[in-house]
Amino acid sequence: MKYFVTGAAGFIGSTLVDRLLGLGHSVVGFDNFSTGQERFLETANQSAKFRLVPGDILDINAISSALEGCDTVFHLAANADVRNGWMHPQKDLQQNTIGTFNVLEAMRKAGVRRIAFSSTGSVYGEALVTAATPTQEDAAFPVQTSLYGASKLAGEGLISAYAEGGQIDEAYIFRFVSILGERYTHGHVFDFYRQLRENPESLTVLGNGTQKKSYLYVGDCINAILHATGNHLAAKAKHHTSVFNLGTREFVEVNDSIRIICDELGVKPRLQYTGGDRGWIGDNPFIFLSAERMRGSGWSPSLSIEEGVRTTVRWLQNNQWVYEARTGQ
């Protein structure tokens, strides 16, 4: 098999590339290095089966020529800056919607008929959720509350329309909770650790700290993607499209993450809350996805949220260069 990975130099993308190469596959990696890191591809670049193509998913011709001869696309390239969407409202539309369209059109022209897409729990907007009832894939039709969620949902819609239109044989849509682990460069834990390495005495927390969030370890995320695609679950799915939430059976409050991070680092900062039940416009105060559909197919995560957070903090401690690099933060 020859795989095409967009966002190949990113956190999840580069981890997927290494895994695919480890399994003996050929991989073409595509990345515009807007937030991706050359260093994440150091291992991959040592493999004769890896080819890196620098390029932007807004350039359909670049995708088309790089895609030649591949049989499956893992489309991970995205603008994942949920929080600052209003600083550049067209970035989500361009990178997450138009970019996805370009990938699909390039696939159509090249005759590539399998795609896996990294979507997000943000597409559920503010779905009704309780500790006992996490959000399922067939939740009530949501109202979008962020440009990021809206742009990813638009990408999902394009992919399934292509599948229903006979242009794609297998479409996989994975709605992620926040992913963390080695090479993590974006999100709560990243931000908290940045503050604490600058000043271990004080930590500013957006909102009141009781926002409930969910995390999944990157290795478990990639296991799920490879499990679903490897077993061709979408081939028999209605509309040739499989939609899977990915997450654990837990959630944590922001305050819990802080406790774990501080414990791992052995620091006791003074906490300063900005207040309110949301960290920013469009922030969802309770994200908890049911991944029972994915579990039903035989997958389950190996790390708890706490283990994932600790792994992440240890990696950040050993890789503080990411705070000097351009990571989209």
Add this chain to the structure above:
Amino acid sequence: MKYFVTGAAGFIGSTLVDRLLGLGHSVVGFDNFSTGQERFLETANQSAKFRLVPGDILDINAISSALEGCDTVFHLAANADVRNGWMHPQKDLQQNTIGTFNVLEAMRKAGVRRIAFSSTGSVYGEALVTAATPTQEDAAFPVQTSLYGASKLAGEGLISAYAEGGQIDEAYIFRFVSILGERYTHGHVFDFYRQLRENPESLTVLGNGTQKKSYLYVGDCINAILHATGNHLAAKAKHHTSVFNLGTREFVEVNDSIRIICDELGVKPRLQYTGGDRGWIGDNPFIFLSAERMRGSGWSPSLSIEEGVRTTVRWLQNNQWVYEARTGQ
């Protein structure tokens, strides 16, 4: 009040323009005349309160300058060619998603904070529906089955994200069944009448004729839009976004429409079915929306589907020029 209407020279747009002018409002009409008709604006053009601005919603500067001084946008401009989406896959994305983004950005820059959007029941994909259970606005999260539906859903998502992001005070999303009536230039009844005026002896029907479709009279559609916006229903809605299905409490089979059309015309053609339960890729064999949410606010339609079809056929008989005009068919 000064209203901005995109797609002002279209079927629904021009009817809305005439209604707004009749109510004494000022209206700026915006249209690229790709499918709109100058003749539909003959009445409007006689009003001192109407200003027509030819322009495309892909040109954000054109929108911005035309929008100056307006307080509400009725965004009806769209590519509505559901059936032939695969002949030009980027048209839906451009006109229905990127165009909507441009309208929103122009509004943001101009400080215009109310928008009503013509969406579609196609966003429900193939929702489970029976005669007793029409599709409700909070149906299970659907899988998109057409480029048209996907592009309109993307437009919806952008609008609600703008509302949640504090950029818009009132967002109205109307999911239409097929609209018909005077100035109708697009859809089943249009196509059947075209065939019958060329040859009253024979009629080709895509699919097996048992597809169940829903129609709403254009006057009732506009009543609903003006009722919801006039009563500022979205001002108090969650996320400042109101979503309303629009339709009657009935549906008809394609064969029923044919019977009504033939009866109205006094013809008895030989029917030739192309077969299968779908007329085209992405065709939905059962479209029936619950408009009870909208009814609950005090609106109800005045014409039955049969009355709407008969009105439409009579208008087409008296306006056969539309078959020579470029109408997107």
